Amino acid sequence: xxxxxxxxxxxxxxxxxxxxxxxxxxxxxxxxxxxxxxxxxxxxxxxxxxxxxxxxxxxxxxxxxxxxxxxxxxxxxxxxxxxxxxxxxxxxxxxxxxxxxxxxxxxxxxxxxxxxxxxxxxxxxxxxxxxxxxxxxxxxxx
Amino acid sequence: xxxxxxxxxxxxxxxxxxxxxxxxxxxxxxxxxxxxxxxxxxxxxxxxxxxxxxxxxxxxxxxxxx
Numbered sequence: 001x002x003x004x005x006x007x008x009x010x011x012x013x014x015x016x017x018x019x020x021x022x023x024x025x026x027x028x029x030x031x032x033x034x035x036x037x038x039x040x041x042x043x044x045x046x047x048x049x050x051x052x053x054x055x056x057x058x059x060x061x062x063x064x065x066x067x068x069x070x071x072x073x074x075x076x077x078x079x080x081x082x083x084x085x086x087x088x089x090x091x092x093x094x095x096x097x098x099x100x101x102x103x104x105x106x107x108x109x110x111x112x113x114x115x116x117x118x119x120x121x122x123x124x125x126x127x128x129x130x131x132x133x134x135x136x137x138x139x140x141x142x
Numbered sequence: 143x144x145x146x147x148x149x150x151x152x153x154x155x156x157x158x159x160x161x162x163x164x165x166x167x168x169x170x171x172x173x174x175x176x177x178x179x180x181x182x183x184x185x186x187x188x189x190x191x192x193x194x195x196x197x198x199x200x201x202x203x204x205x206x207x208x
Contacts, residue, residue, distance in 0.1 A: 140179065
């Protein structure tokens, strides 16, 4: 079946979005692997060698900035409503992350909790809040 | 802000997807504009004006003035 011009053009737009999203996924995966390497490598692979550990951290940082740059590409490929939904979700995640993060840290400072707050807890909170924000935005503007 | 996008689209027998493609935005954006949930930027409003060969104010109207 022949595709109409509109279908072809729409497919091009979708493929543009897919390409930029795939780039973020690749950068994110590389950053995740580098983070795992920098976390477990010193103990399991190279015995806390300062030089190789420093190189591992540098690679992890570089890949992290690559991931941020790739996400900027995703935002630029979006239209204005999609950017607004992203802005609202990111604002919600940042706000909740800062407010709850500070309170969480305070709980440990004043000994209301006995365990040490971890940065991973904050990352999980921000990720969940961001996802919830995207869900709310897409539902509101659907 | 009110708008006549849905009417103009219907006059041309265009789907939301077709209009979205012509304006280089998502179908979700067209739907949000038509239902009044989202006001387009000035560049997008100008683009719609060029597409329909109309003035912006003939497509989009401030609720206060309508």
